[in-house]
Amino acid sequence: MARPVWAGNLSFGLVSLPVGIYTATDSHTIRFHQLQRGTSDRIRNRRVNERTGDEVRPDDIVKGYDTGDEYVLVEPKELDEIAPGRSRSLEIAGFVDLAEVDPIFFDRTYYLGPRGAEFGKVYSLLEQALAKAGKAGIATFVMRQHEYLVALKAENGLLTLHTLHWADEIRDPENEIDALPGKAKAAEKELKMAEQLIGAMSMDWDPEQFHDTFQEKVAALIEAKKTGETVEKAEPAAEPTGAIDLMEALRASIERAGSPKATGGKATASHRASASSEEAATKPSAKKRIRSAPKEDLTGLTKADLYRKAAAANLPGRSHMSRDDLVEALTSAGT
Incomplete structure (x- = not known):
């Protein structure tokens, strides 16, 4: 079983529930090593003192905030000390309609599980109440020296936690895009x-x-x-x-x-x-x-269109087929 990335107490009102937060998603990105061209020599990233060129051990590294005139140094443990208790507390501030939360605020999704079978009743009670009310709990908590704004919601008998962007992290599109159509009206x-x-x-949503x-x-x-x-x-x-x-x-x-x-x-x-x-x-x-x-036939379709038809026909091996292979496979399948 996976270990939780965070463990603490979820509280709403005077009710407290020990919970663990678990990673809900995986990345299937193919990762490459960096090599020097013409060799099989790996390229390594090192922490180096930019003045001396010497490599620095992780234990000798502290955080420094640049004020312009000098660096203010902060030790990792000092960041933990200024959030006493909160680093193990997930307190719901209130409940909102999930539809009120704009999708742009959503960041990552985690599973939430009870830390012990004896807490299953409280966990299930909150999940069922949220599902029936159609609400999401809004809370903040500290994890890995960062404070997160989160939405807690019920999904198919499970509590899920969605980290949200802070309001001041959302960029104004008017300042980011210089070619917005404004009030251009379509005919x-x-x-x-x-x-x-x-x-x-239009189609039914099926992520598979x-x-x-x-x-x-x-x-x-x-x-x-x-x-x-x-x-x-x-x-x-x-x-x-x-x-x-x-x-x-x-x-x-x-x-x-x-x-x-x-x-x-x-x-x-x-x-x-x-x-x-x-x-x-x-x-x-x-x-x-x-x-x-004109009505289209297989020979007139693009490879993207052919691939969609192959997916609809559930043809095996389609992702490795060339355009001609797709045409031949679809023709053989009578599509």
Whole structure:
């Protein structure tokens, strides 16, 4: 069993519950060592005194805050001493509707577990009460010489802890992005078609449908370099859609999203409904004719589209297939 990254007491009102915080997620990033080019010599990072060039032991390192004129030195134990008790206390300040917390505030997720079977009843009581109320507990606590703002919520019989950014850590987009459209207003017809496209592409949230294809490609690249083979390069990014081409791009997108050929042979009810409403909304009058985008076949699809179809058909080994391999596999599968 995993060891908790933090252990202490969770309290709400006068109720106290000994808990442990456990890491909830893993990273599957492929990690590389740094080597000097042309050799197999590892590159190491060392703590070095920039004046003498000598390596410094971790025990001889203290923290220093630069005030401009001098450094104020702080020992690690001094940071622990200024948070007595709080380093082992997770006290809920109040409960809020989770919908009120903007997603930009969320950082990392942890599991929360009781420290002992005898505390299961209190743990379960809080989990059930939070689930029924639809609320999240807001609290602060100290871990590893940092204070965290957190949201405590119930999820499928379990208490989870979500660290939150502090309000002053959220950057103002007006100061960060110099090309915001401001009050630019979309044309009514463009807005309607964009809404239809969203409806046509609506789906149920299933995280199992998605996986890190880039890491798979990195693994394939490593394997190919071991055997001297070549790996197909990714296709270039799509060209930006200009304002003059927006309507035609929206129309073609709706047709593709609603067609069985573009959705692995299965058009959802929302796809069909959106396609019907699009047909009614864009039905040409007697004076005007609108040419529809040509129907796509496998040979006309991009590799990204082919991969989506392969994923929908649950074809094995698709992440290592070239574009031609995908076409052949999909054709053989009758997709």
